[in-house]
Amino acid sequence: MRYLILSTALLSSLLVSVGYCSAGDKTASEKFGASPHTETGDCTICHLYSAETLRSWFVFGSTKKLLNGNLNEVCRNCHGSGFGHGVGKKTKVNHANLPLNHDGEITCATTCHDMHVRTEDQKQKYFHLRRPFDSLCISCHDT
Secondary structure, X not given: OHHHHHHHHHHHHHHHHXXXXXOOOOEHHHHHOOOOXXXXXXXXXXXXXXXXXXXXXXXXXHHHOOXXXXXXXXXXXXXXXXXXXXXXXXXXXXXXXXXXXXXXXXXXHHHHEOOOOOOOOHHHHXXXXXXXXXXXXXXXXXX
């Protein structure tokens, strides 16, 4: 019985860490039909307004930043709590002046990631990294 409980716990944490939605047994793409991180993705998964509204020429930048909740919670809706290296921590160094929240803490989608990144670097694009992979870590870590 103990083995079954431990196996179930390990499998559950593994599924969360590979991108399964915490709200069910479907992946984010199965739940929503497509990743919201693409040009054709459903913006309302994260944002309060649709792509049509957000792309309108008369919408304020502040309106585009309105999300369906706290930034970290929006990310965790699909990525679970297994993600988020350093989220909620204050950095000792920030060589690249990466964006932090109003309390100076690391957040999911703004400090290390940029969901709307435009780059030719395939690794950076795939992981939605704010900076190229090789230089991102040294932005906060000296070694």
